[in-house]
Amino acid sequence: MEIMGKNVLVVGNARSGIGAAKLAHQKGATVCIYDGKPYEAWQEEAKQTINELKSQGIMYTLGEMPDVKAFDLVVMSPGISPEIEVVQLAKQLGKKITGEFEFASWYCKAPIIAITGTNGKTTTTTLVGEIMKKYNPSTYVVGNIGRAFSEEVLQIPENGIVVAEVSSFQLETADTFHPFISALLNITPDHLNRHHTMENYCACKYNIFKNQPEEGYSLLNTKDHYYEEAKKQVKARCMSFSLQEIPDCGAYVQADTLYENVHGTAHAICKIEDLHIKGTHNVENALAAIAMAAAFGVPGNLIREVLTTFKGVEHRTEYVLTKRGVDFFNDSKATNTDAAIAGLVGLSSLNKPIRLIAGGMDKQTSFKDWIKHFNGLVEKVYIIGETKQQIVKECLEEGFTQVATFETLEDAIKAAYNESKANECILLSPACASWDMFESYEKRGELFKETVMQLEG
Structure with a gap:
């Protein structure tokens, strides 16, 4: 969607919303940020940001409903429920509604490696990010981890790489998002206060596969309860990772050694004992990272170097x-x-x-x-x-x-x-x-x- 000269309403005044507002402003739109929290209730630091954005030409509606009829596009922050009044009104009026992550992806020229799952996605995303940075210094780690995609997207070169942690909230509004490599690590009950049913939650997760090119790669966990159902959604080349079996294409464990066979030949990467991140779940995270890096063409010795020096993620054990x-x-x-x-x-x-x-x-x-x-x-x-x-x-x-x-x-x-x-x-x-x-x-x-x-x- 071309937004030059259009009116864009951004819902949510947190980091992702501010990133989306700045991006829309840079692309020539007239932008207004809406948040139900009145100006007086924000802390001083947030008030300074609000005033700075106003001085740059970004408008605000805080604590009261905006005139939704005046806008051509509504961009939701990931923490915003699509059930809130302003979004429901936009739907009734037939307005185009998207999420911050999907919106940012419209302007991305670099290949994207996207990782989702109920658990393990932060460790796996961080690990893939470290591997890809070693392979290509123009690697940007965005999404549900670190910086919002909309904050980074305009500076990412075509020959760069995007590694994105993507939540169900971000995938909920995915429409054209098309990563080259995607991973669904696992699905277990979570966020049912937002999605209400497991069917809805799974549908959001499966959106990661929706627009992938056939020459891309999709990675699944063979032991996951939803493996067979998820596999039906895959349109790209399918990889898998497993602790118990050897997949036709993917990563696995044999004799306490981590292997990949993505391109038809098995290669040993490292021993389990060489990993600093401990626990079965972290072996799975490492296997997922190996498969994605190998699919992108990263040499095994480089993957091994990062895996055997990676010390883990802050706030995770x-x-x-x-x-x-x-x-x-x-x-x-x-x-x-x-x-x-x-x-x-x-x-x-x-x-x-x-x-x-x-x-x-x-x-x-x-x-x-x-x-x-x-x-x-x-x-x-x-x-x-x-x-x-x-x-x-x-x-x-x-x-x-x-x-x-x-x-x-x-x-x-x-x-x-x-x-x-x-x-x-x-x-x-x-x-x-x-x-x-x-x-x-x-x-x-x-x-x-x-x-x-x-x-x-």
């Missing part, structure tokens, strides 16, 4: 420090139960009792599968956030009684530390989103680390 013989780990990125299970299983190799800090925003999912992993691993659970009563209830139903609730993260940390003994772990692994109490999982993880640093001992 991140070791913080040891105090009074107690190890602290920050797994704030575990925003659903499957990610939290992976964190617990990953730490089980330490053979240390775990004091677990959990809870957060209610995404309308059950916690019982996660709680089933507590016995023999978790000494006690310290719960915060909207979900605390539900977690307590389900813990008791599963026969796990060592559970307590707290009003703040700081209170939970201090209680866990006061009750801890030497040779134990304190793990923040919420199994919930952060938005009931924090701006993001990063802010939650940062507060955890700051509080831990200040503990006496």
Whole structure:
């Protein structure tokens, strides 16, 4: 869609919305940012940004409904639900509606490697990004990780590479988005407060394959429950990764060694023991990264070099420090139960009792599968956030009684530390989103680390 001279409404005044507004402005549109939060309610830093954008010619409507009839295009930030009033009104009026990520992709000339999945996508995206940067310094890592795609897209050269972490929220509005390589790592129940049903959630994830060229590549996880259904959606060349079997095309494990056979010949990449990122889930993440890099033509020795030096991702089972013989780990990125299970299983190799800090925003999912992993691993659970009563209830139903609730993260940390003994772990692994109490999982993880640093001992 050509937007020169058109009126564009951007919904959402967070980072992605601001990026989309700047992009639309640069492409010659008349732009207005809408947010339901009135100007007075924003913090000083945000007010400065609002005033700066106004001085550049970007308009604002804050705290009251805009005149939707006046706009040709509506661009939604990924955190904005399509069910809110302004978006529903735009639909009724027949307005073109898109998401920030899809909007940015209209202006991208470089090939895109896009990664989605309920779990593992941040680690995998970071790992692929590091490999591709080694291969081509003009690699840009964007999307649900790091910078918004719209902030970067106009400076990405045609001979560059885009590595994008893409969430279901971003894929929900995908229309023309066409990555050269796509990966669907796994699907488990998540974000049902937004998507309502697993069918809707899966449909959003499958959008990653919708417009891929036949000469591209799509990567799937053979052990995923939705593997067969996802495979039906693939239009490009299909790859897979597996811990248990050898795929016709993809990456796999044999005799504790990671291999790829993307182009018809098997090549050993490295031993499992050579990886710094531990746990079965991280072996899978490494296999996915190997397959995508090999599909792009990256030499095996370069893939090996990055894999064997990669130390992991901040906020994902991140070791913080040891105090009074107690190890602290920050797994704030575990925003659903499957990610939290992976964190617990990953730490089980330490053979240390775990004091677990959990809870957060209610995404309308059950916690019982996660709680089933507590016995023999978790000494006690310290719960915060909207979900605390539900977690307590389900813990008791599963026969796990060592559970307590707290009003703040700081209170939970201090209680866990006061009750801890030497040779134990304190793990923040919420199994919930952060938005009931924090701006993001990063802010939650940062507060955890700051509080831990200040503990006496």
